[in-house]
Amino acid sequence: MDARGSPPEAAVADATSESLDRPLAAEQVDASKARRSLRNGFITLILAGALVVGLLLAVPGLNGVAKTVSHMQGGWIAVAIGLEVLSCASYVLAFLQVFERAPFRVGARIALSEEAFGAAVSLGGVGSLAVGGWLMVERGAPAGRIAERSAVLFLYTSAINVITLILAGLGLFLGLPGPSNPLLSILPAAVGVVVGALFLLLPRYVDRLVSRIRPGRLHTFLTETATSVRDTKRLVFHPDWRIVGAFGYLWFDIAVLFACFAAAGKGVPLAPVVLAYQISYLSNFIPVPGGIGILDGSMIGMLVIYGVGGTVATAATLVYHAISLWVPAVWGTIAFFLLQRTKRQPIMLRNPPEELHPRSH
Numbered sequence: 001m002d003a004r005g006s007p008p009e010a011a012v013a014d015a016t017s018e019s020l021d022r023p024l025a026a027e028q029v030d031a032s033k034a035r036r037s038l039r040n041g042f043i044t045l046i047l048a049g050a051l052v053v054g055l056l057l058a059v060p061g062l063n064g065v066a067k068t069v070s071h072m073q074g075g076w077i078a079v080a081i082g083l084e085v086l087s088c089a090s091y092v093l094a095f096l097q098v099f100e101r102a103p104f105r106v107g108a109r110i111a112l113s114e115e116a117f118g119a120a121v122s123l124g125g126v127g128s129l130a131v132g133g134w135l136m137v138e139r140g141a142p143a144g145r146i147a148e149r150s151a152v153l154f155l156y157t158s159a160i161n162v163i164t165l166i167l168a169g170l171g172l173f174l175g176l177p178g179p180s181n182p183l184l185s186i187l188p189a190a191v192g193v194v195v196g197a198l199f200l201l202l203p204r205y206v207d208r209l210v211s212r213i214r215p216g217r218l219h220t221f222l223t224e225t226a227t228s229v230r231d232t233k234r235l236v237f238h239p240d241w242r243i244v245g246a247f248g249y250l251w252f253d254i255a256v257l258f259a260c261f262a263a264a265g266k267g268v269p270l271a272p273v274v275l276a277y278q279i280s281y282l283s284n285f286i287p288v289p290g291g292i293g294i295l296d297g298s299m300i301g302m303l304v305i306y307g308v309g310g311t312v313a314t315a316a317t318l319v320y321h322a323i324s325l326w327v328p329a330v331w332g333t334i335a336f337f338l339l340q341r342t343k344r345q346p347i348m349l350r351n352p353p354e355e356l357h358p359r360s361h
Helices: 011-021 030-057 060-070 075-096 104-120 124-137 145-172 185-208 217-237 243-263 270-285 294-305 310-341
Strands: 348-350 354-356
Touching: 030 060, 030 075, 030 104, 030 310, 075 104, 075 145, 075 217, 075 243, 075 310, 104 124, 104 310, 145 185, 145 217, 145 243, 145 270, 185 217, 185 270, 217 243, 243 310, 270 294, 294 310, 294 354
Parallel strands: none
Antiparallel strands: 348 354
16 A cells, blocks of 8 residues: 555545545455455465466576576575565654554554455555545544544555655756766756655645535545645655655665675666655556566566666566565565454553444444
8 A cells, every 4th residue: 555556646646535434444454355356366366476487487587587586696696585575664653653543453464454455456545545444444543534544544655655765866867977968967856856746735735625615525525635735745745764664664675676686696776766666556557466477567567668678677676576576465464464363352542541342343
């Protein structure tokens, strides 16, 4: 549900508005369906992995990629796995910052469950948010509040993406190693600036529009959207130490890709790889489990456009994608089943303390 394949802002806002009118409860996502989805997602990941290995071994044109992968340094692969673990842990920290009253253990398990569904199931960002919302509402949390905070979490992680896109684009334009074509540097940065400006100005224009609209669904939708944006601005521009979670969630995952290049014995420039990474993740809007094939192809293509050799780009991308799928999928699935074992137990909210009891079905 992250910026690494999140839905457009309008989709999240629309999901938030709808949830104010009907709860995110068992009729939307039930436990048995969720378990089947995870199981099918894992089967898809296994079959896709087997297919990739088969292609690398059988297609003559991919011999170079297979050789590069087979000769990767195990130490750097271990570093890449550790970095992905840190990325997942950073998401937990960002989640607990936004859902400031969630108990630490329950909140961490819900955040990791969202990671698992985002990695293994073709739900997209809104679907992962819905799973997390269902898990919290199931435990007695108010649906409207959960939907609003879920939108803030999406916008928060997306804001970090925009900031990183601007910094990488400007850095490349101002002289960091990489292609000199301004379309590959200043254009992505300019897109990021425009998106950021629209984000900052949105509450002001929404307030003007709301004053002219009668109460109703549209009025509620716009009001809640403006509230979510304001809360996100507070997190970004008046941060505390926990903002490292939002940055770490993205930056540690980018570092996994760099570690995969290092494992292949290839040094790559910073800004071009960051830009290729971020642009390629737009392909995750296509609802394919784990983005298998879609993300790989777009990332390899963008890396080649930014000057990385095709063979090493393919090898590093395939290993990166395997790590970025399997680590959150396995860790998050464990967290999900632990949540299912304790779903009948009351939970104690933080700040201020308050006991919540699970909803009866």
